Each structure stands twice: as C-alpha cells, then as structure tokens.
Amino acid sequence: MIVLPDSASAAIMSEGERAYPNECCGALLGSMDDSGGRVVSEILPIHNGRETEEQYHRFVIGPDDFMASEKTARARGLDVIGFYHSHPDHPAVPSDYDREHALPWYSYVIVAVKSGVSGDLTSWELDGDRSRFIKEL
C-alpha cells in the first residue's frame, strides 16, 4: 500500500516531461505508517546512469547513487521506500525488463509520457516469487 500525495505525483510528472524523450528516474522518500503502508513525503530526482543513447528506454540508479539516496533520506528523517521512472511513449505498465531488475518490498512508480506530456501514473510492487508486479496505485 502506498500513499502518494498530489505534490509528489505532480513532481514525478514534471520530471518525466523534463527528461522526455529520455527516461527520468529517482527515489521516493517517506515513511511507514502503523499498518505497514508506505507514505511518500517527497521525491528525490537522480540522474539516469545509462548511456545517453539508451536512455530513451532504460534507466539505472547505480550503487553509489543508491547509497547517496539512502543517506539523503536518513538526513531528512525519512526512508527510501521506492523508486520512480518514466516510460516515454509507452504505457505506465512495467516491462519484463523492469520485473527482472526489481527488488521486493519497494514501490515502483511509473509515469507514461506521451509526446512529451505526462499522463497515466501507476505504482507497483514485485510479487514475492518475482513472477509479476502487483498494482498498488
């Protein structure tokens, strides 16, 4: 379960448009509520570590950037509870590549950016056996 305030989804949509026709990516910073649900407080844009010519359909947040995002979250009294990225001119549905590279527990937010304009925004969590994503938003 994820709670994504309008301010955070608006920020992700704007990042998706800024990066178009490439993919944007970043971390979701927030906290856990009493029932184990995740509440996003803010987003942390992270530069796409893939080669420029691959960024139209790929992103990577490398291990050093991953550690930096955890450090930033801790400094703000928050946790990294997931990640977001954009799908330029593709639907807001995880690809097989997304699933093969996903970790359990995190929320994965995807925004579809069609012809430079952000539209659908969804959120997903990897199923425990890695076979599929479960839609949470």
Place this chain on the structure above:
Amino acid sequence: MPVTIQIPTALRVFTDRKSEVQAKGAIIAEAIADFAASYPDIKQHLYDEGGTLRSFINIYLGDTNIKNLGGLDTPLKDGDILMLVPAIAGGSNP
C-alpha cells in the same frame, strides 16, 4: 572467517528485519553463499536461475565496490564488513 553483512532495507523482510547478519567464508562468494543458506527466501533475489549473482546486486567491502577489488574471489579477513548495495534499473520495453 566470520564477517558482517549489511542488508539493504528492501531485503530485511528476509532477515527477520535485521540490518546486519553474520556469515562465514574465506572469500566473498563463500560468505554470500553462507548468508543465503541461512536465509533461503532471499536466494531468488540475489541469484538468477543459473546461480549467478544478479547484475543489480553490488557488494561493497568496506567502502569499496568489489568490482574494483578481486570481485567475488576477494579474500576476507575476520571482522570484515560487506554491504549489499542494489542498483535500481528498469525501462519501458525489451
């Protein structure tokens, strides 16, 4: 060699919420395998179907990515600290 392995938040569901665990091994590959044997549910997230460590799982010995050392064959000393650090990757299509 007894070493400590630090676990990222997302994988602590498999380690009884522990942020670090102890493992044994003369080289890094052995310590990671020992750890995975103690927490079998974590295996599928660390290794692919062929038993190779997944490309997005990085291991740091102290502050150094083991890619810049001897990789999984890097020898360990008593008390070494290993950190599992994921890279986050994805994209829109195959």
